[in-house]
Amino acid sequence: MPKAVWLLIIGMFINTTGNSFLWPLHTIYMHDYLGQSLTVAGFVLMINAGTGVIGNLLGGYLFDHIGGYKSIVLGIVLSIVPLILLTFWHGWPEYIWFVAILGFSGGIIFPSMYAMVGSVWPEGGRKAFNSIYLAQNLGVAIGPAIAGLVASHNINNIFLANLLTYVLFLFVALFFYRNMSSTTNKHVAVFNEQKKINQKAPFYAMMIVTIGYMLTWIVYVQWTSTISTHVLDLGITLKQYSLLWTINGALIIAGQPLIKPIINRLENKIKAQMILGIVIFMGSFVVVAFAESYTMFITAMVILTIGEMFVWPAVPTLADKLAPKGREGFYQGIVNSMATIGRMIGPFIGGILVEAYGTPMMILTLTSLMIFAIVTSLLYDLPLKKVAKENE
Numbered sequence: 001m002p003k004a005v006w007l008l009i010i011g012m013f014i015n016t017t018g019n020s021f022l023w024p025l026h027t028i029y030m031h032d033y034l035g036q037s038l039t040v041a042g043f044v045l046m047i048n049a050g051t052g053v054i055g056n057l058l059g060g061y062l063f064d065h066i067g068g069y070k071s072i073v074l075g076i077v078l079s080i081v082p083l084i085l086l087t088f089w090h091g092w093p094e095y096i097w098f099v100a101i102l103g104f105s106g107g108i109i110f111p112s113m114y115a116m117v118g119s120v121w122p123e124g125g126r127k128a129f130n131s132i133y134l135a136q137n138l139g140v141a142i143g144p145a146i147a148g149l150v151a152s153h154n155i156n157n158i159f160l161a162n163l164l165t166y167v168l169f170l171f172v173a174l175f176f177y178r179n180m181s182s183t184t185n186k187h188v189a190v191f192n193e194q195k196k197i198n199q200k201a202p203f204y205a206m207m208i209v210t211i212g213y214m215l216t217w218i219v220y221v222q223w224t225s226t227i228s229t230h231v232l233d234l235g236i237t238l239k240q241y242s243l244l245w246t247i248n249g250a251l252i253i254a255g256q257p258l259i260k261p262i263i264n265r266l267e268n269k270i271k272a273q274m275i276l277g278i279v280i281f282m283g284s285f286v287v288v289a290f291a292e293s294y295t296m297f298i299t300a301m302v303i304l305t306i307g308e309m310f311v312w313p314a315v316p317t318l319a320d321k322l323a324p325k326g327r328e329g330f331y332q333g334i335v336n337s338m339a340t341i342g343r344m345i346g347p348f349i350g351g352i353l354v355e356a357y358g359t360p361m362m363i364l365t366l367t368s369l370m371i372f373a374i375v376t377s378l379l380y381d382l383p384l385k386k387v388a389k390e391n392e
Contacts, residue, residue, distance in 0.1 A: 001121065001131065004121070004179075005120060005121050007172070008113060008116060008117050008131075008177075009131055009134075009135040011072075011169055011176075011177070012113055012136055013135040014139070014165055014168055015113075015165070016136045016137075016138075017139035017143040018165025018166055018169070019143070019162070020147065020245070021144075021146065021147040021150070021158045021162045025147060025151060025158060026041070027042075027045065027224065027226075027228055027347065028238065029155060030095070031229055033155060034092045035092075036092070038226065038351040038354060038355060039351045039352060042225060042226075042348040042349075042350065043348055043351075044095070044096050045225060045344070045347040046344045047096065048099045048100055048102065048103035049103060049340045049344025050100075051104035051107065052106060052107035052344070053340045053341055054104055054107065055075070055104040055106065055107020055108045056107040056108075056111050056333050056337035057333045057337050058108055059075065059107060059110065060111040060329040060330045060331070060332055060334070060337075061329065061330060062108065062112070063111065063112045063115045063116070063328075063329030063330075063332075063333075064326065064327065064329040064330055068115060068119070068180065068329075069173070069180060071108060071109075071112040072113065072116075072177060073173050073177075074108060075109035075112070076173060077170065079106055079109075079166050080167065082097075082098040082099075083098075083159060083162055083163040085098055086098045086162075087163055107337075110336045111332040111333040111335070112329065113132060114332040115329040117131070117132050118320045118328055119328065120180055126267070126314075129313050129317045129320065130313040133312055133316075134256070137249040138253055139249070141245070141249020141252070142246070142249065144242040144246055145245075146161070147161070147242060148238060148239045149239075151242075152238065152239060199324040200383075201384050201387040202323065202383075205381055205383050205384050206318075206319060206322050206331055206380075207334070208376050208379060209274075209318060210315070210335060211338070212372065212373035212374070212376030212380075213311075213315050213335070213338050214338040214339065214342040215342065215370060215372055215373045215376075216278060216370055217338075217340075217346060218342045218345060218349065219285060220342070221346035222285075222363065223304070225347035225350055225351065226351060226353075226359060226362060228241060231244075236294050240294060244301045247298065247301055252309055259306070259309055259310070262276075270314050270317065271378065273311070273314045274310070274315070274377040275378070276310050277307045277308065277309070277312075278307070278311060278370050278373050280303060280307030280310070281307040281308070281311070282367055283307075284300050284307060285304075285363050285364075285367040286364070286367065287299055288300045288363055289363040290360065315335055316335050319335045346366075349366070350362055
């Protein structure tokens with residue numbers, strides 16, 4: 001891989017490690033330490049994700065107009081401000097405002113990182129996006145484990161820990177990403193040349209596939225919201241819950257050689273990759289619905305992890321293939337914004353269903369949504385086929 005890709009991998013790892021101090025513990029912190037109901041906690045996470053949607057779309061827009069370096073630095077700086085404030089003021093209701101700002105600023109960073117890796121290593125294809133995905137999950141493996149240790153002494157220290165990681169990320173971006181600006185400047189020039197070209201079919205295809213992507217995230221995010229409190233209610237400790245995410249991240253890294261033969265066979269069959277992953281997802285949540293022991297939750301997490309190794313890298317790879325030249329940032333913004341919408345409404349819907357019907361019924365109900373995700377994965381290319389047929 002090019003040196004620039006390694007630098008982006010390091011940056012994404014630092015960013016995700018810092019984020020992983022907070023996101024698995026948001027619901028627990030609001031519910032157990034700030035005395036809020038699951039519904040209220042879900043609503044706050046919905047606000048966080050809602051501002052993230054705006055940030056994702058803005059991040060993609062900025063990448064296409066000013067390049068990745070400036071977009072990423074802007075997102076980091078905007079994240080440092082609320083983290084400084086959270087370090088000193090983490091009560092209610094100021095917690096809501098700071099978490100909302102973090103959603104917006106973090107949203108700017110992710111599409112820029114994905115679009116930049118596609119720009120600096122265009123011949124990398126799925127490998128380029130998979131490398132960023134692996135960096136994210138290495139951060140997920142390490143972050144929650146550290147967060148669990150920090151929280152066991154004083155949960156308030158997780159805000160300071162997240163702040164320090166963002167300062168480190170800013171240092172990496174300022175000193176190393178500036179050199180990538182020539183590549184992204186060429187991208188901006190291409191965007192300005194291509195922006196008047198009508199490219200409706202790829203956009204419609206992208207929207208269809210990301211609707212299914214959003215549905216999978218609605219279900220997936222239950223692990224960090226309703227399932228997290230359900231696990232604690234069963235007598236499983238916070239440290240054990242954090243360890244589940246360490247298993248998730250570690251398995252994604254260690255499991256790459258195991259799934260590589262399947263990925264190689266499905267290299268040019270993104271539909272098959274997505275559908276296989278979604279079916280495995282569904283099996284994981286069926287296990288969670290009936291889980292009563294820590295061993296069953298570990299089993300469910302292992303199955304979940306195998307599924308996401310197929311789905312999560314496939315969607316940004318598809319976005320890069322569908323995007324017209326010069327529009328890669330915008331398309332990555334769509335991918336991240338649809339995932340964020342899933343994270344936005346998932347905890348709120350899950351909290352309402354849990355309080356009305358209980359955790360098992362909530363999980364089974366939401367899992368059925370993934371049937372529609374299979375349908376969108378099968379049909380997303382219909383607009384492209386229609387255009388191809390018209391041009392024959």
